[in-house]
Amino acid sequence: MSAGTPEAPTGRIAQMRQAYTITKRTDRTIGLRLLFWFLLVGGIAATVNLVLFGPSIIGIPLAVLFGLLSGTLAALIVFGRRAEKAAYAQVEGQTGAAASALQMLRKGWNVKPAVAFTKQQDIVHRVVGRPGVILVGEGNPHRVRQLLAAEKRKHARIVGDDIPVLDLVVGNEEGQIPLTKLNRHVQKMKKTIKPAAQTSVINKLKALDAMRPAAPMPRGPVPTSMKGARKMMRG
Structure with missing residues (x-):
């Protein structure tokens, strides 16, 4: 440390x-x-x-x-x-804020921060749960949607046609999900796959992750500031 x-x-x-x-x-x-x-x-x-x-x-x-x-x-x-x-x-408004929020999800969700990113700090995070694969983008709306589209194609090839690959953008504009409602929105998504299939998807995606460069996620204020509240609420 x-x-x-x-x-x-x-x-x-x-x-x-x-x-x-x-x-x-x-x-x-x-x-x-x-x-x-x-x-x-x-x-x-x-x-x-x-x-x-x-x-x-x-x-x-x-x-x-x-x-x-x-x-x-x-x-x-x-x-x-x-x-x-x-x-x-x-x-809110800091790079990596969505990842910090997603990591507050309880058991049953596999969160992988920054599976894709740009030099301008547009980032895509991944959540695997009963709804399938959920790609969460944050950053410039235009750039991050392009990044999400590319990631959806990559993930769909890996997990197959039977597993939904969903996407959303975090933000306060129309069509986006506010940071404060992100986890609630994810948890309310329709459950379409069984726990066994969820485990299989996670294992398949490890191969994709192994080919990626290390993500330049910020260290310090963003993850740390959520940590105390997250641990207190989880118990």
């Missing part, structure tokens, strides 16, 4: 602390938001518990316990969503 690359935190608390620090940079009110939801949901849960069990020797401790647990759960849910939003905001 290079001296300029910070080490990722290993403990759960350290990961959450890093995610909070990242979120705080773009969401100054995150602390107040978490406190609000903790008190609101915790207070409601405690009140409901008192109504059900009454202010008895058992009822009061249960109300406190349920209030704390419910409030903490609510705060964690809000924190996860705000952390994800903040992470996207920090990398």
